Amino acid sequence: MASGKPIEVGIVGGTGYTGVELLRILALHPGVHIRAVTSRADAGRPVADLYPNLRGYVDAVFSEPAAEDLGACDVVFFATPNGIAMKSAPVLLEQGVVVIDLSADFRLKDADEWARWYGEPHACPELLDEAVYGLPEIRRDSIRSARLIANPGCYPTAVQLGLMPLLENRLVVTDRLIADVKSGVSGAGRKAEMPLLMSETGESFKAYAVAGHRHWPEIVQGLVQMAGEPVGLTFVPHLLPMIRGIHATLYAAVIDEPGDVQQLYEQRYRDEPFVDVLPPGSHPDTRNVRGSNRCQIAVFEPQGSGQIVVLSVIDNLVKGAAGQAVQNMNLRFGFEETTGLQAIGLYP
Amino acid sequence: MASGKPIEVGIVGGTGYTGVELLRILALHPGVHIRAVTSRADAGRPVADLYPNLRGYVDAVFSEPAAEDLGACDVVFFATPNGIAMKSAPVLLEQGVVVIDLSADFRLKDADEWARWYGEPHACPELLDEAVYGLPEIRRDSIRSARLIANPGCYPTAVQLGLMPLLENRLVVTDRLIADVKSGVSGAGRKAEMPLLMSETGESFKAYAVAGHRHWPEIVQGLVQMAGEPVGLTFVPHLLPMIRGIHATLYAAVIDEPGDVQQLYEQRYRDEPFVDVLPPGSHPDTRNVRGSNRCQIAVFEPQGSGQIVVLSVIDNLVKGAAGQAVQNMNLRFGFEETTGLQAIGLYP
Amino acid sequence: MASGKPIEVGIVGGTGYTGVELLRILALHPGVHIRAVTSRADAGRPVADLYPNLRGYVDAVFSEPAAEDLGACDVVFFATPNGIAMKSAPVLLEQGVVVIDLSADFRLKDADEWARWYGEPHACPELLDEAVYGLPEIRRDSIRSARLIANPGCYPTAVQLGLMPLLENRLVVTDRLIADVKSGVSGAGRKAEMPLLMSETGESFKAYAVAGHRHWPEIVQGLVQMAGEPVGLTFVPHLLPMIRGIHATLYAAVIDEPGDVQQLYEQRYRDEPFVDVLPPGSHPDTRNVRGSNRCQIAVFEPQGSGQIVVLSVIDNLVKGAAGQAVQNMNLRFGFEETTGLQAIGLYP
Amino acid sequence: MASGKPIEVGIVGGTGYTGVELLRILALHPGVHIRAVTSRADAGRPVADLYPNLRGYVDAVFSEPAAEDLGACDVVFFATPNGIAMKSAPVLLEQGVVVIDLSADFRLKDADEWARWYGEPHACPELLDEAVYGLPEIRRDSIRSARLIANPGCYPTAVQLGLMPLLENRLVVTDRLIADVKSGVSGAGRKAEMPLLMSETGESFKAYAVAGHRHWPEIVQGLVQMAGEPVGLTFVPHLLPMIRGIHATLYAAVIDEPGDVQQLYEQRYRDEPFVDVLPPGSHPDTRNVRGSNRCQIAVFEPQGSGQIVVLSVIDNLVKGAAGQAVQNMNLRFGFEETTGLQAIGLYP
Structure with a gap:
């Protein structure tokens, strides 16, 4: 077709x-x-x-x-x-x-x-x-033959891609994962609501829904499948004074000496057209992926307190929504997976 | 080729x-x-x-x-x-x-x-x-055979496209044109200079170079050629607290009853792939053309004081620089004029 | 009292x-x-x-x-x-x-x-x-004894203070004044309306209400009183991707050689506690007056086309609304005019 | 005096x-x-x-x-x-x-x-x-008689005030504290450096210095004194696309059932003029304290994974720098502690 x-x-x-x-x-x-x-x-x-x-x-x-x-x-x-x-x-x-x-x-x-x-x-x-959960990086084959595809949420995409290699390889303590995640306001949708006004969200920053956010069970469900065991996750979303982009900062305590985590990430995502593991020491800007279907990831091995820190960025409207949906459509209908999704991040 | x-x-x-x-x-x-x-x-x-x-x-x-x-x-x-x-x-x-x-x-x-x-x-x-001044909307044929193409400045592109139909048709008084133009900070380039810091340009707005800006003679030169007579122009550039986009607000006093100016603009640009005249009453947002090679124009017939007001927006880095340069390359080398320039404005 | x-x-x-x-x-x-x-x-x-x-x-x-x-x-x-x-x-x-x-x-x-x-x-x-129009710079005495004070609009404050010395001294052609005015989004108020969302107004810029804005008759009424003759005004408001601040760029054609306009402005506002005429060549940033009750003004004598250009900035919520209201209250109730209004602009 | x-x-x-x-x-x-x-x-x-x-x-x-x-x-x-x-x-x-x-x-x-x-x-x-470390909330008496006051860094102020009640009361595991902290760009100072340009920092978000930041030893030194024992801290700073404001999101695992943490915070800071503990369920915006010397704090008791989450916001230039310095001067010279520091946060 x-x-x-x-x-x-x-x-x-x-x-x-x-x-x-x-x-x-x-x-x-x-x-x-x-x-x-x-x-x-x-x-x-x-x-x-x-x-x-x-x-x-x-x-x-x-x-x-x-x-x-x-x-x-x-x-x-x-x-x-x-x-x-x-x-x-x-x-x-x-x-x-x-x-x-x-x-x-x-x-x-x-x-x-x-x-x-x-x-x-x-x-x-x-x-x-x-229903097939439409995260191609973990469920590509099921998507190819699905009737009903549940396109992942924006936060869950950034968090799951960020933690996947650690959980699949059982490198980290799974009962106290932390996802401190920041989103541009377009993630809240196009709704005439007071808290989304420019005068309310511009030049300011805040956390929200610390007591519980709907993306929490979706993320946990995904992490449990990767880890093959129960998962404890503290998830704190924040609202950025900008329009597009999600940045997840992820904290996971290592179990033992974790080995070469950088290499692990590079191998896990080597064949993924839309996941780009940055060189050691890099810090991804959300603008790198603005308007593009990419997820960029950087991973830092433990500082003092035994935590691996993973940084994962996407454009919430592309890889976090519409772009991933088209990626899923491409898979389902036999198009090249990247068709229509070649746009390069708009910098500056 | x-x-x-x-x-x-x-x-x-x-x-x-x-x-x-x-x-x-x-x-x-x-x-x-x-x-x-x-x-x-x-x-x-x-x-x-x-x-x-x-x-x-x-x-x-x-x-x-x-x-x-x-x-x-x-x-x-x-x-x-x-x-x-x-x-x-x-x-x-x-x-x-x-x-x-x-x-x-x-x-x-x-x-x-x-x-x-x-x-x-x-x-x-x-x-x-x-050297051929590379504004395809007025010099397409010369560009096709040029050895040396002078790609227009960002302000001059927005202003000239905005005033062209009025001047070519001699509808307005040419000795007191006004161009009140606003640019995102990327127009100032990537230079480590204090006035371009986020802390200096964010959440604030100002005019600059009111006493004289280098784009003034470039614009005047172009307007004179369109009008076929001398031109008096007051040009005031401003710096917007945003990254990409130019918005020119242009004021020109009509000579007589100007006729259907909307139709005039639509006809002038009917075959232009990158100039889009909006329906009457529209106000173009710069974001409409963010990342795209388009110029969007709206024209308002006289209010009280006999002034036609033209609004003209471009992305300063695309139609105001790199996109227009590729458009010129396409013309010069026989590519379809729009090749590589199909990107749609990134909204929101 | x-x-x-x-x-x-x-x-x-x-x-x-x-x-x-x-x-x-x-x-x-x-x-x-x-x-x-x-x-x-x-x-x-x-x-x-x-x-x-x-x-x-x-x-x-x-x-x-x-x-x-x-x-x-x-x-x-x-x-x-x-x-x-x-x-x-x-x-x-x-x-x-x-x-x-x-x-x-x-x-x-x-x-x-x-x-x-x-x-x-x-x-x-x-x-x-x-009702006394509460612009203290022109109506201070009436305010002191008013029962009913009509606090001026934000655009009208910036425009009237910017043009006052020119009109009072009959230096400019009054039938084709131009006010190109830009406002932060807080000027639109705290209303749950789609066009005021951060995703709609951030990183973008546009004109609005070019065909007619409610502040036009208010401004014209004020200018007529200053000039003592009919006035023609083209007024174009724009929405800035920021929260607080108005910047008016005003164009007026000189009648004859206008003399030392800088000195005229300085003298006119010498005793005004909240109008600050900047030194020649300055360009006021709106941030200079963020959170303060000041209006800062710069004036540029004619470039090529015989136009005086005036730049006038205020904080739309302070001198353009609440601050001016308190200034009026101070005058009316015999407080020192600057009481409660000493805050210095928040920079950066 | x-x-x-x-x-x-x-x-x-x-x-x-x-x-x-x-x-x-x-x-x-x-x-x-x-x-x-x-x-x-x-x-x-x-x-x-x-x-x-x-x-x-x-x-x-x-x-x-x-x-x-x-x-x-x-x-x-x-x-x-x-x-x-x-x-x-x-x-x-x-x-x-x-x-x-x-x-x-x-x-x-x-x-x-x-x-x-x-x-x-x-x-x-x-x-x-x-040298007396000038954080009045923990060292007020020493400041009153100090010759040499070391005014705290901006990040350390937000983090220490956020964690102080937990550490002083030994409620949390001290060897794996996490501080995910976000700062406006003015925190980087007024330096003509490329990464601080509006085109580089606007509409984008990133972490930086994940491998190690100079505020880390300062924070650790302070936390150790509060806790009376060694402390393990993972500290990740981020750059916000805005000018003023710091938001610290702090994660600390509880040792046992922690009791009424909200009340603990309220009591600890009851007499502090510049620390404001918000009601349960609140999420402080950085704008609440823009231009003011306040620190606003909210505390959330454990979600699933046993973590207390503390949100702490300051204006990095005021409580995080100049305001705190004046607070220290007031203490040292016998002024009322709040003199000159009464400004209310500029909203919106």
Whole structure:
């Protein structure tokens, strides 16, 4: 399918930041045709009206979700708030459509845990088991044949890629991992809410949700699978006075002398097109990956207190959302994995 | 030449922001091979060491300018401070190399005026007449056959594209034009200077060089050619607390009832791939064109005081520098004009 | 009254940025007692809960406007959206309370013009004539005895102070004045609106309301009074990617040889405690006045096209709102004019 | 001395950010007279020329250090780069001048450790023992009678105030403390260095000096004194894309059930004028303390992995430098501790 007729793509909830980012990427993807972009709030309005950066690249008009025959698409992306995809996905799956959900609806395997963190019962718990968690670096083969792909959260992507080599190789104490993570404000989405105003978030910095954040169970679930044992994680998210970018600073206590950790990371990610392990002593800037689908990682061996420190950066809207979703689509439909995702980080 | 063997490209002065931006664009251009990137200060250092966003895309190592046989290139870009290109270009031109100069050395036609504004005599005044001012929207045909292309300044690009339709059609009073122009700090280049520190330019805004700025004579020269008569211009540049983007707010008093100015702009730029006239009532954000080679323009007909107001935005490093240089290269070497320049503005 | 018992102060609408800024200033003012701070939305909540910077300085709890005996105050500030003060002021005035309105309700003298720009009939047109426009630099004496003070808008303050000496001395052509004005986002207030999000306004710049802005008639009204003749003004506001600060760049064509304009400005403002004319050649940064009640002005005599260029900066929340309101209160109640307003601009 | 004649103050190295911040604070301090402000680079230039925010408040002219009779001052502040104060302090102390050093010269007790981290032998190791570490919250009494005060670093202030109650009460495991700390760029000082440019630090975030930072031994020295036992600390500093503010996120594993940690913090700091413990569940923004001398702290009891998380914010130039220095001066000279330090955080 990688050559020949383009695949038909639908996007549900195209007005948020992950939606417009999907459009920015897919508009230049040689193998897709954007068939429908739905938005209840902006139905009838040309996409490029709302997003003038897309003028001339995207001709689509936002449509009512109901008005579209999404069942005729090959793949439908959900770039919707949590709780929407789980209501629509079952019908689409029955119609043979591949569903890639950028929300949290299919990320957790345990329906009760989902209900606890998201405040309502899950609408189709029977699909949770089938859903493939779309982190290609650990689940590439399953993604190639998935019907339903749960695209990972932005924080979970940065944290899991950062800790994966340590956990897979059982080098660190797993019951007291620490993830101190910082995100640009676009990670909070495009919502008219007071705390997201420039006057509230500019020139200031704070932690939030220290008592508990929805990405915590998603990260723990992933780390447990890597480690093959229970995991204790303290996860503290922070809001950066900037727009794009996540920086995870990860702390893990070594069990014994850990060996050459740098080399371990380089080997683990040698064949990964979107994970770039920096040379020893480097500190990745989030801007290195701005607008790109890359994760850059640096690893520092223990200072005084026996902690390995890992630095992991992504663009929350690309590798943390829309870019990873397209990477998953590429895998699923037999495109070259990097198709449409070659953009280089915008510096400065 | 557009198909077949890639052309050989040299970049002199690759460590500044226009240099790295050239690399970001050329690294994905299908028709070029980057043969040499010179930098006196960083010779011997891999380019991607200095610019980690280019890791895996650019293998080049910075080299001493003298050490390179730039004469074997098809085209050499000068991304150097003013005063360098004029000393090296003559030799390269004799060797049959096309020179695209991103500095100011060949922009002014009058050597005395050049000397007045740049503080030293011009090194090769005999080339000023031949040099083609590389603004494709007004000089496309000359560019196609030029040996020496003077790539326009960032402010001059935004201002000239904004005023061109008015002046070509003699709709406005030309002796009191006003250009109130605002630039992100990357326009000042990558120089370790106090006024460019984040602590100095962040969260603050100011005008500078109100008494006179080097882009003034360049703009005036261009406007005079469009208008076919003398031009009086007040030009006030300002520094924005952000990195990329120029916004020109232009004021011109109408002579008579000006007719449908919106339509005039749309027609003038209908076939231009990189000038986008927005619908009536729009206000372009600089972010619409961040990382893209586009100029977006909006035009407002007179309010009370008989002034047409034009808003014109570009990314100073792309359409205002490296992107326009590649556009010129494409024209000169028979590539599709948009090759390598398809990137969509990064929003948000 | 300047010594002895503090005056009783009420603030209506204390949850916006001008409200919290009033509190920040008044909390350290030695001559006032904050008796009531009302807010319909946050009634019952301690002020310092919402604004943790005020913890320990302001003990007040937001109250329902209706629940307060504002009539027992000496002065009531309205820091409300437009259209509120005009409904409540008459009753307070009857009770002998001095009203200082930071909204636009009493700024225009012409009730029809008010209705045209603000979209509803004025509720008490009979008070418009009595209301004193609270720009101390031109109306100090009237303020000292006013019952009702219309505190000027932020843009109008910067523009009027910038042009005043030119107009009072009839040095410039008045029918084609240009004010190109840039504001930090706090000028738009504390409202949960999409265009004010950090992701929308950060790292970007744009003009807005080019077709017409509510501050235009206010500015024109003021300029006409200074000039003593009709005035034509083109006014273009822009949104800066920063929080506090306004920078007005003003263009006025000279009539004849204007003489020593620098000296004219220095003399005009010699005795003004809050207007600071910079030495020739200076360019004021908005940060110079961040958090301070100052206006800094620089003036440049004509370049080529016969335009005087004036640069005028203020902090939109201080001299452009709350600080000027306290300056007016000081004048009205016989305090030293600078009481509580000594803060020095926060640099860097 | 608190009433009567003002004390005579000298500032050595007044052109950096801590220098101008000292001037901003001292200019409004009722008990001091600024006798001299020295700067080798800017000697002869009025202070307000370089810092237009100080126009009208500070009349001083920068002078050559040698040209001043600093020995006639009551107190001299060193706002110099490391390595200067240690050469000048001994003479001043002999002349009976109190020295408050804002650099690192007298912070470490161990001269060898100082030499290791600062790259040269210490010039007066015999004074290290006498020097009082100027953190009033733990050493108020010693400060009152000190001749030589070592003003703490910005990171060490935020970290020590954040961990003090836990260590003093032996509630946590001391051999694996983690301090993940983020600073605005003004913390790096006013130096014309490439990495501090707005184009380099804006809209991006990174860790730095993970392999070792000079504030590490200073923090460890302080924590050891609080804990009364050896301490293992992993300290990772980061650079925020903003100007002022430090946010420390601190992780400490509890030994047993820790009891009511919130109450412990509130009691520890109940009488501290500049430490403000927030209510349970709060997350301090750095902007709460922008321009103020406060430290705001929030404490969260263990999540899953047995870690107490403490959030501690200061303005790096105020409580982290100049404000704390004035607080120390107030203590030393018998002023009210809060004199000149009442400014409320600038929000928004």
